[in-house]
Amino acid sequence: MTATLIYCYDPMCSWCWGFRPTWTQLQKALQPLIDSQQLTIQPILGGLAIDSDVPMPEEMKEKLENTWQNIQSSLGSEFNFEFWRTATPRRSTYPACRACYVARDFGLEEEMYHAIQEAYYLQAQNPSDLDTLSTCAEHIGLKAEGFQKAMQHVKDEQLLxxxxxxxRHLGLNSFPSLTLLLGDHLTPIPLDYKDHTNMLENIKKTLS
Known part of the structure; x- marks a missing residue:
């Protein structure tokens, strides 16, 4: 029986950005299990914040900037804090999530995920804006016009x-999070943001 490791994320979740290097290491370490068909990895979008055109309140901007500083100091993740000076943030991550959903159909979900993160955290661009997401789509090889039509379709059909x-049905309420599905049994995998080895051992133990 093949188990499924479910990775729940939001491309605008700053802790997902902090987790990215360790998550990359874990995926590489799991490759032998994937090659032997004991395991598959399934990303699932968490959706932090619904669609909104309302500028983010100053209090929330300050709170999120402090979160970035905390992640930078604890994990060493790089952030471009100019975002909080030059952008007009909105509490809206659904557009970025839809972009990853669209890219999945082209086998480019991870590439889109990374492009959005880098635009947001390193280049101080706003992934709540369709223009930013279209640029990310073009960066990974998608055509902007077709991408925008697909984005509208995902929105109209409420696919996200x-x-x-x-x-939520799987109990995935925080991002990032990992859970292992074997048959109809779910085993949450505790996250370690700095070292992938404990997560790897937990997964192997559950599979054994």
Whole structure:
């Protein structure tokens, strides 16, 4: 029986950005299990914040900037704090999530995920804006016009909302999070942001 490691994320979740190097190491370490068909990895979008055109309140901007500083000091992640001076942030991550959903159909979900993170955290661009997401799409080889039509389709059909409901049904309420599905049994995998080895051992133990 093949187990499924479910990775729940939001491309605008700063802790997901902090977790990225360790998550990359874990995926590489799991490759032998994937090659032997004991394991598959399934990303699922968590959806931090619904669609909104309202500028983010100053209090929330300050709170999130402090979160970035905390992640930088604890994990060494790089952030471009100019975002908080030059952008007009909105508490809206659904557009970025939809972009990853669209890219999944082209086998480019991870590439889109990384492009959005780098635009946001390193280049101080706003992934709540369709222009930013279209640029990310072009960066990974998608055509902007087709991408924007697909984004509208995902929104009209509420495909993202259906995936978010699935994540909640699985008990995935924080991002990032990992859970191992074997048969109909779910085993949450505790996160270690600095070292992938404990997570690897937990996964192997559950599979054995």
């Amino acid at each position: 909302e259906k995936e978010i409901n699935q994540a």
